[in-house]
Amino acid sequence: MPMTPWGGPRQRTHRSGDDRRAWVVAALFARLALSAGFLSAVADRYGLWGAPGTGRVAWGNYHRYLAYVQVLAPYLPHGCVGPAGGAATAAEAVLGVTLLLGVAVRISAWASAGVLLTFALSMFLFSGPEAPLNASVFSASGLALLLALAPPGVYRLTLDRRP
Template sequence: MNSPSPRHNRLTRLALWFVRLALAASFLSAVADRFGLWGAVGTGEVAWGSFPPFVDYTRLLLWFLPEPLVLPFAWTATILEILLAIGLVIGFQLRYIAFASSLLLLTFALAMTFGTGPEGPLSFSVWTASAAALLLATHPQLQQN
């Protein structure tokens, strides 16, 4: 079997960086939305515009949780998204960070599917992002720092 050409290796490294940055940007954009950095609800594509509507959405998705756990889960998701985004950008323990990103996104996709139906996670590409993070975590050319 032929080894990949230098051009192929460069494209692969570029693709791996692209996936890392795209996932990190998606996590940070969602966090920015819930803290109003993209504007108020109704402005452009803003989904929440502040943290209380995000907590309400968390409640909708995690309908099976007791009420006192909703706010801690909303904060946990937010903190994980920030930490995972940072890890993806800086490359610290990248395989673990990518795998954790895939699991978090899979959790989001399942919660969205069972909480509101399949259209949301499909339209927002949550399943695709989870698969991309898993591919990143398992890619043989991934450089572990």
């Protein structure tokens, strides 16, 4: 075994990017983390994490969430805020469930990256740069993109058997 300059055995450098097991674990973790984020946000809109103003509740009810949609999309006519908020909530709920269950993982990951990037850009433009950075929305979008680009065959514990 080769020795290091200080006398200990030299270890082979582990390159996790080449290790399929590392990708399997990372892809599963990414799916669960993204799913939890989406489903938690939906739960908050319906008051499942608590009432408005308690703890770390962002909205606490759907009415407060729609007021935030208006902040993020001030260009929308007032009558379109409800449908836009509903569409965003539906998209997050569907993506949260599909990622959790492993249904169309690659497609769900691409859609998640797009939804999260849209949220991040809206937050950046209409709430300032601190909002999406503090909420890690750009990071979550990047995670979804990495999940979408994962090598074939690394998605495990899925309902669909396709890579």
